[in-house]
Amino acid sequence: MKIAVVGAGLSGLNAARILSEYAKVVVFEKKEVGGLLxxxxxxYCVEKFxxxxxKQDDYLLEVLRELNLHSKLKWRVVxxxxxxxxxxxxxxxxxxxxxxxxxxxxxxxxxxxxxISAKKKNYEEFDNKSVVExxxxxxxxxxxxxxxxPLLRSKFGxxxxxxSYAWLLARVSIRSNRKLRGEELGYLKGGFAQLVEKLSENLEIKFENAKIEKGGKWTVNGESFDAVIFTAPLPELNLSFNLPEIKFQSSICALIAAEEKVTEDIYWTNFTNAPFGAMIEHTNxxxxxxxxEHLIYLASYTTPEKLYERSDGDLKRIYLSFLEKFGFKEEYVKKFYVFRAKYSGxxxxxxxxxxxTPYKLAEGFYYAGLTSETNYPERSMNGSLLAGKKVAEKVIEDLLS
Ligand SMILES: Cc1cc2nc3c(=O)[nH]c(=O)nc-3n(C[C@H](O)[C@H](O)[C@H](O)COP(=O)(O)OP(=O)(O)OC[C@H]3O[C@@H](n4cnc5c(N)ncnc54)[C@H](O)[C@@H]3O)c2cc1C
Known part of the structure; x- marks a missing residue:
């Protein structure tokens, strides 16, 4: 049995890792292992985004335990x-x-x-109502x-x-677990790159842009497979399965390595009228x-059409001139990176x-990724790893048991 996995993000890597126990698996990745992660x-290593x-990311925590990374997980109230x-x-x-x-x-x-009341509502009833209304x-x-x-603008550009209003209600119910001192978040000391590395261990990964075709069997770049699992964003799929159209947003994340911080101790800052959506001070x-060095992300969401509207140089100038109002000077900046993702959610x-998107799209053709059920109301590491696990289980049930 030979299975192709398209995409080496968390969904693809986890599906491939699980299926490798049962079949020969080949992963196709067009850019770099880890995808959005x-x-x-x-x-040192730090995430581009x-x-x-x-604490509720049960499956992510389970995978970290399985991969012996759990002891590196640090929890902090931010x-x-x-x-x-x-x-x-x-x-x-x-x-x-x-x-x-x-x-x-x-x-x-x-x-x-x-x-409090959002938690008690059945959010699904509000799927056709707009969040604004x-x-x-x-x-x-x-x-x-x-x-x-300002929050909606920073999240969706x-x-x-x-x-939909359903999204807000679902989101509020999963995230309202703050402690009195603030919100408790987790991070893998040394970076989540270690998770990507461990997941990729022993996998055969081909760095190619996957083109999928169906003759008698499924083929990827001319090589035939018994099943294909597609884990890249749906607009990257070169086949049509009559799926409903889903709109995607893009992300721009500037990462500043600096000699000084912007705020004393705040991790996440929302602004009312900034050229970016939110500021995340990783070293707080x-x-x-x-x-x-201090690491500061300036993150925004936009549309795929506007992703390259401004050059890296323009972004640097605009962002730094805005931060000057808060006492952060250009001379503090050691490095300024800009990372962009066309389909970020x-x-x-x-x-x-x-x-x-369902896990099975046709006989021998499967999907797991950003638009799987596990990534609602928010796409996450937990949701993508879990989508990878669920699709692997479906393939095992259909073809390998
Ligand atoms: C700005 C930002 C911040 C985030 N913050 C958090 C956070 O704090 N906590 C959290 O839990 N989650 C966060 N996430 C979400 C998390 O990163 C994603 O849910 C997860 O990494 C997605 O994994 P995936 O495998 O489903 O998709 P992707 O990471 O998109 O992987 C898909 C892969 O497919 C590849 N590909 C595309 N087309 C082809 C092709 N034709 N052939 C071969 N390969 C192809 C891509 O290069 C990519 O590597 C964040 C995401 C973003 C963008």
């Missing part, structure tokens, strides 16, 4: 911040939230009640504009109006000593729940 490695994990009228406020503890001047006490209470109905125009609009999460638009 690839890293920049020099004297910021990454952390959550601070989140919000910029208001040119100043960054930490919104990590109840007291800090109470003191925050950007919202009335009444609105803060409304928001807290909303978080849902928030305005539940919380009013003022909270929508002052609180949710210009596509935010298409997003993991110790500076692990890297010897689906847009959870109205009606998305009906579009989720």
């Amino acid at each position: 690839s890293s920049l490695c020099n004297s 910021y990454h952390h994990c959550f 601070k989140v911040g919000q910029e208001y009228e040119g100043k960054i406020y930490s919104l990590s503890t109840p007291l800090e939230i109470l003191r925050y001047p950007g919202m009335s006490f009444f609105d803060k209470v409304k928001l807290a009640k909303f978080t 849902g928030i305005k109905e539940e919380l009013g125009e003022k909270l929508y504009r002052s609180f949710f609009l 210009d596509n935010y109006e298409e997003v 999460f993991m110790p500076f000593e692990d890297y010897g 689906p847009i959870y638009e109205k009606g998305y729940l009906k579009k989720i």
Whole structure:
């Protein structure tokens, strides 16, 4: 039995790892192992796109245990911040939230009640309602504009109006587990590159752009296989299976290695009107000593058409001139990288729940990845690893048992 896996991201690597016990597996990867979880490695390794994990990521934790990486997992309570009228406020503890001047006490209470009530709602019922409509109905125009609009823009760029209210409700229920001191996040000391490396061990990986065809058997770049598992983003698929169209968003992540930090101790900062969506200060999460320089991500989401609208040089100039308002000077910057991903996740638009991609698309042809059920309401390392496991189980059930 010979199986092709297209894509060496977490979905593909995990499916290949599991299936290797049962069959000959060949992985095809057009760019680099790790996909959206690839890293920049020099004297240390750090992810090109910021990454952390959550206590609820059960399957990711199981895989880390299996691969003997679990002892490297560090949990830290991180601070989140919000910029208001040119100043960054930490919104990590109840007291800090109470003191925050950007919202009335009444609105803060409304928001807290909303978080509790979201968990009790059956989010699926709201899949055809837009997130904008849902928030305005539940919380009013003022909270929508002052609180949710900047967050939606930072998460979905210009596509935010298409997003479903179901997505917000599902997202709030899975993520509202904050401690009184703030939110607890996990990170693999030394970087998630170690997870990618361990998953890839002993796999046959061909660095080729996969072209899939169906004659008598499935072929990938002319080589025949009993089954193909496609784990790349669907727009990369060169075949049609009459699947509903899913819109994707793109990501731009600038990574700054610097001599100084921007905020004292905040990990994640949201801005009301910035040229990027959010600022993630990695070295306010993991110790500076692990890297010897401060690491700051400036992340935004956009559309595939606008991904290269601005050059790296323009982004650097625009971003750094914005950060100057917060006391961060260009002379602090040692290196400035820009990473871009054309298909970095689906847009959870109205009606998305009906579009989720099944694991089996045709006889001998399977899918696992960003649009699998496990990656709703948020694509994640946990969701992609689990999609890889579930598709492998389906292949085993169909062909190998
Ligand atoms: C900005 C950003 C931040 C994130 N932060 C977090 C986080 O904090 N926590 C978390 O849990 N998750 C996070 N994620 C999500 C996580 O990275 C993804 O869910 C996961 O890595 C996706 O893995 P995948 O294998 O499903 O898809 P991908 O990583 O997209 O893998 C698909 C692979 O297929 C390859 N490919 C494409 N076309 C072809 C072809 N024709 N032939 C061969 N190969 C092909 C691609 O090069 C790629 O390597 C983040 C993602 C982004 C973009």
